[in-house]
Amino acid sequence: MKAAVLTQFGAPLEVRDVPDPVAGSGEVLVEVLAAGVAPYAAEVFSGKRQYPLVPPVIPGIGGVGRVVQVGPDSTRLRVGDLVWCDSTVRSRDDALTPDITLQGWSSRGEGGARLARYMHDGSFAELMRVPTENVFPLPATAGENPARWAAVTVHAISYGGLLAGGLAAGETLLVSGATGNLGSSAVAVAFALGAGRVIAPGRNQAMLELLADRFGPRLCPVTLTGDEAGDRAAMSVAADCPIDMVIDLLPPSAPSSASRAAAMTVREGGRVVLMGGVGMLGGDDLALPYPWIMRNSITVRGQWMYPRSANVGIIRLIGSGTLDLAPERTTSFSLAAVNDAIAHAAAHGSPFDRTSITPVDD
Known part of the structure; x- marks a missing residue:
């Protein structure tokens, strides 16, 4: 597959061929339709924000996609389902204070860093491996404009x-x-x-x-x-x-x-x-x-990020029209133009101004 790779801080992202990710038990493989680009992404990739990313890494904070493969522990998801992939990955061995990593973006503490070494790559790619519990079904209408729905991250x-x-x-x-x-x-x-x-x-x-x-x-x-x-x-x-x-x-x-x-x-x-x-x-x-x-x-x-249940709540708010995405300005870029997307996001961080990457358009 093709992916945008941060090879080192301060360098432009490189779009290259990389091996397809392989989903194991408790994981889902998703074709990425759209991934949001944060206005401060350039500060992360330059090293200014001092995020604990470890290059080489495929960055990206969550995204909209279609399920390609599900694991044996998945009972509701089906291949072809339109889904939201939440980047907030939690360790499974401590229900009270789980370690957290933002897949392809950041992490918290040594435990989060260990988790990030395994769940390393984010959504600036054609395919993404995601924990099963981080995949949430979207209404069919989201398929009409996945780039707009990538604003779920924000x-x-x-x-x-x-x-x-x-x-x-x-x-x-x-x-x-x-x-x-x-x-x-x-x-x-x-x-x-x-x-x-x-x-x-x-x-x-x-x-x-x-x-x-x-x-x-x-x-x-x-x-x-x-x-x-x-x-x-x-x-x-x-x-x-x-x-x-x-x-x-x-x-x-x-x-x-x-x-x-x-x-x-x-x-x-x-x-x-x-x-x-x-x-x-x-x-x-x-x-x-x-x-x-x-x-x-x-x-x-x-409060850092949000509980898992927030994904369901925000999808319902958007899907019902209670939270209207129509007034938002969404500009989409192909994966090949990822560095243009990063520059655009930095220059267009105003209210309701969104930037997305759409890998399937390449």
Whole structure:
């Protein structure tokens, strides 16, 4: 098969012939129809983000495909099924605290690194080997535009964060990083889940206007200045009601003060979910005040990726039209043009701007 291979950090991906993967027991072989390209993929492949990928590796974070082969432990999947392949692979020998690797992308700790050495390659290829429990059936309509459905990668992450925070219908949510690719997804998913109001802070006025145009008066944009106290006050005023939950999805380049300003707008008894990259590349710690957390009964929770059940939930939201993908702009590239796709994704990371690779078009 053909695959895009990262041979070393800082080098372009090479499209080459590699051996077909072989699925063993507990695994499924999938023909990849579409794989999303993250806006920060160029930072990963350059080494800037310091992800624990070990070249040579076929990268890629999940994808849409058709089942080619199933293992003996699969009782529902059939060859030819249209499926979503989740990249969040968990070890099977610890139900409470499993090690995790993001197949073809990243991992956590030594256990995750060991798992990554086995489940090494991702979705930038014609075929992909996936654990059986990471394969989820898609509605037949997804086959009409697999590249658009590759956005499940983005929406599942924000959905997982909203599940972790227990967002309830009618609640007010503040999305820190709302003008980014992932933050804007959280805005869309929150409204699909019935949020009463979403506060969207950001510095990019054009992106704030885009969000306001799409979601109407329940979306409250806030232009940030970089002054921590002033920004916190502005976000609170824009909400015009208690903020029940804050989800932080800011990138590594953002200062911790921006995350802190957003987090500290939450009401007494509120929840804060941290999912972004602040501090991953150095910089100050978040440093939320102990007395404020304790005296206001604040729940602060970190969340990396999402539980397996989130895949089913987000597929249902999209399949029912409750989360509408139609307004999203999807640009597709062939596998041979993978480096063009990476450059395009880096230049088009605005809200609802997606980039996909479609290997079967080659």
